[in-house]
Amino acid sequence: MHPYQRFSSWLLVVLGSLLILSGTFGLVDAIVHRQWGIALFTLTLLAVVVFGTLRGITQLRAGRHREH
Secondary structure, three states, rough: HHHHHHOOOOOOOOHHHHHEEEEHHHHHHHHOOHHHHHHHHHHHHHHHHHHHHHHHHHHHHHHHHHHO
């Protein structure tokens, strides 16, 4: 795995994790205030971020296994 790919994968995972944490709070806030449109939009964005974060984790694992 090229060092640039490793860095971008780590960046994707770290930023994704922060966005998941922040988005979860936003989702809970929207549900508490019964703003269903915002809640649905936030949930959709969270799904995209989770997918990207899992993809970054998969890339890191695949790169680590190739090195050994």
